[in-house]
């Protein structure tokens with residue numbers, strides 16, 4: 345794959361956007377809406393039951409055309425095809441990027457190195473389904489003959505955030521007589537608190553690690569093994585209480601888990617794109633194989649939408665381009681993701697890895713230093729909690745923070761008028777952010793002069809609103825795939841490798857060195873700050 349492209353800032357659409365930005369920056373959303381009474385429905389797209397209202401963005405029709413031109417000039421269409429067809433677009437790791445194959449239908453053909461990977465994907469799904477059914481029905485027994493009541497997923501990063509997010513998101517569909525816990529942090533507190541009230545005879549550990557070498561996960565897995573064997577006594581119990589999800593059969597056997605109890609995946613699945621591979625085993629046990637497959641069909645529907653829909657109607661492309669617009673032309677540093685659904689409480693955390701591990705890069709595919717900003721910081725909390733915490737800064741602070749509001753037309757828990765109250769807040773917030781409140785309006789309310797500046801809302805603060813029908817497994821699949829492909833769109837435009845993560849390596853290497861120093865008496869050869877901190881810790885230990 346060629347890594348030489350016209351530098352981004354030399355593209356004609358980029359240059360045109362630079363000067364166009366000067367025209368748009370002083371314009372207020374109040375004026376843009378006043379100029380076109382249809383704006384609110386014109387700048388909106390509906391696909392797959394997802395309604396994206398992007399009218400409250402600081403754009404005009406011309407901005408949109410230029411952004412779409414930028415996507416064309418960046419070769420987005422070709423790069424998309426390269427990804428979907430299994431080209432090794434993760435160039436620094438020489439790997440294909442095929443999370444889309446994880447949700448492809450049985451009869452699809454997707455070749456990696458001349459081999460169709462789809463049959464293996466479905467074989468693993470079938471094995472997962474059979475296993476999930478046995479755990480759910482109680483047919484899978486623990487070592488002492490009791491049925492499994494607790495499922496503990498041990499993993500970190502993509503081997504944790506997807507499973508936790510999906511479990512929380514789809515809790516409504518989960519089998520309620522099973523408990524699910526997630527242990528990720530190497531801090532012993534995480535394991536201790538997750539297991540303190542569990543009965544080992546009824547507990548199944550899923551050790552989830554693509555590499556099966558990750559320090560945190562291996563440490564927690566060893567602790568889990570000891571915890572289980574201390575209570576169950578017999579090493580043979582491991583076979584009934586531990587299963588593995590990994591690409592590394594060798595390390596799984598070394599750990600003592602029979603590879604018959606291993607669910608595999610492949611090096612062409614990135615950790616942060618793995619929740620619909622075997623890494624989703626805990627999700628499948630929670631919601632059942634049929635619901636899991638419905639989630640996969642949601643992912644697949646969005647894959648097809650992304651691949652086949654013209655850019656101007658393409659949800660991930662539009663969202664990716666809008667993110668570029670604020671990040672690179674308005675110098676916005678962050679994006680707030682604000683789900684108005686309690687079930688999506690871990691969605692922002694999930695998106696942090698997806699977006700920031702993917703696009704937190706400072707060189708292009710050819711290794712040149714970029715001279716523009718790449719991935720913004722993603723953050724957020726579910727509404728309405730965020731409103732009573734950080735929204736003050738979004739409304740009246742000095743920074744521009746584009747927001748994604750996510751709401752549902754129907755709630756899964758229709759208690760009195762809760763859902764109307766919740767959704768009223770979505771609509772109110774986006775309205776307040778866009779249109780604000782002028783000094784005249786504030787004065788007209790009888791506010792004393794000295795207080796007026798404090799009560800003015802400038803407005804002109806952009807947002808997208810994503811309105812979905814109902815939170816189902818299928819909808820969740822669509823929503824996650826929407827963000828996956830938006831991240832891809834942005835990475836293509838920035839000309840970076842969105843699928844490696846070298847930035848997490850240095851800290852890992854240094855930690856291994858320091859672990860030895862904390863255990864032994866070796867001489868400390870760090871900088872004066874690190875030396876002093878380690879010495880202080882050693883003294884107190």
Ligand SMILES: O=P(O)(O)OC[C@H]1O[C@](O)(CO)[C@@H](O)[C@@H]1O
Nearest residue numbers: 500501502503553554555558615
């Ligand atoms: O699944 P593994 O191999 O344990 O890796 C866990 C996580 O570590 C990383 O490699 C780096 O944080 C992530 O990309 C990955 O999701």
